Amino acid sequence: xxxxxxxxxxxxxxxxLRALGLGDLLAGVPALRALRRAHPGHELVLAAPAxxxxxxxxxxxxxxxxxxxxxxxxxxxxxxxxxxxxxxAVDLHGNGPPSHRLLLSLRPPKLIAFAHPDLPGxxxxxxxxxxxxxVRWCRLLRAYGIYADPGDLLLPPPGTVSPAPxxxxxxxxxxxxARCWPVERYxxxxxxxxxxxxxxxxxxxxxxxxxxxxxxxxxGLPDTDVFGGGLPFERLSALVAGAHAVISGDxxxxxxxxxxxxxxxxxxxxxxxxxxGPPPDPRHRALWYGPEGDPxxxxxxxxxxxxxxxxxxxxxxxxxxxxxx
Numbered sequence: 216x217x218x219x220x221x222x223x224x225x226x227x228x229x230x231x232l233r234a235l236g237l238g239d240l241l242a243g244v245p246a247l248r249a250l251r252r253a254h255p256g257h258e259l260v261l262a263a264p265a266x267x268x269x270x271x272x273x274x275x276x277x278x279x280x281x282x283x284x285x286x287x288x289x290x291x292x293x294x295x296x297x298x299x300x301x302x303x304a305v306d307l308h309g310n311g312p313p314s315h316r317l318l319l320s321l322r323p324p325k326l327i328a329f330a331h332p333d334l335p336g337x338x339x340x341x342x343x344x345x346x347x348x349x350v351r352w353c354r355l356l357r358a359y360g361i362y363a364d365p366g367d368l369l370l371p372p373p374g375t376v377s378p379a380p381x382x383x384x385x386x387x388x389x390x391x392x393a394r395c396w397p398v399e400r401y402x403x404x405x406x407x408x409x410x411x412x413x414x415x416x417x418x419x420x421x422x423x424x425x426x427x428x429x430x431x432x433x434x435g436l437p438d439t440d441v442f443g444g445g446l447p448f449e450r451l452s453a454l455v456a457g458a459h460a461v462i463s464g465d466x467x468x469x470x471x472x473x474x475x476x477x478x479x480x481x482x483x484x485x486x487x488x489x490x491x492g493p494p495p496d497p498r499h500r501a502l503w504y505g506p507e508g509d510p511x512x513x514x515x516x517x518x519x520x521x522x523x524x525x526x527x528x529x530x531x532x533x534x535x536x537x538x539x540x
Contacts, residue, residue: 229257230301232308232318234283234291236390237467239348240267241368241474242491243307244274246352249363250305251276253356257302262294269448273370288390290314296321303327307352310342327359347490366494370474375449377457379440382414383531384454386463387430388423393512394464396482396519398426402433403524404462408531413459414440418468421445460531464519465491473499478534480527484519486510500530 229250233243240263251259258278261271265282272280285291290313304323308314311331318326319334329342340358343351353363385405389395405415417436419427427443430436442454451468452475455461461472461479465486472479473493480500483492485508493499504521 227257227302229303230260231305232262235288238470241470242348245365245367247276253361373452375453377453379416380457381459382416384458384461386418386468388419389464389466393516398429400524404527405434416440419443480530482522485516
């Protein structure tokens, strides 16, 4: 007798749009975990750049990454979504209307998104431009009856050993020139920290080789202390998790340090730490003089330039377990 095959129930799907960068994804972790808890039976699909798949997996909240991106971290024109519409779509990309419309084009029965005057059918909460990024998305979910904790942001420790345990990690690059502190100041910090007996290493993304090379040369660092070219996420995580401190501008590696509980000193400008900074914690120092400026500027922002090498060295000395010799 031929056995009767019964159809397997189709798992409902929840689609989240956040087609941005590393720091953006890490700032969205509390919201992603809240969605996971609220919908444990759904397949949670994250629309984000393909290179962030290891990061999405590390959150413990995402089942599958749907590759999605656009130049300048804009809203993708389309999503490569297959099959029936998602049962729930969540806009963690922006305040609309382009990101709202992209998700609505998939015809989800339910859309979780902020209200926008151009789309009166969406009954979400209002958007507050000055709100901290982690708080913003948790507030959105709470407006839809989903509890979300902005402090639920830590990642599990990486499974590999740091290639430079106990080193100070300098990361001179950022998403725009406005957020890049001058290389010569990083070099001055490197010289002073090495004089204290600390190992100093440099990291950089795949498109930041020139910047890394300049800092390496000015600081007189050996090739063994250079980790450029865009490290794989597991190796970068191990380096950050085992660091004495991570020093960078307001960019992805600063958020990674926070997520891994690594001591950090983050140099803010032109955007204030009240919008993107670490949570209150003695392990993290956010340097900021203000005022806010253009985050897409082509030169280092004046607020960022107000931060001196001495400011950074003082902040490093204030971190738990710092060497003050």
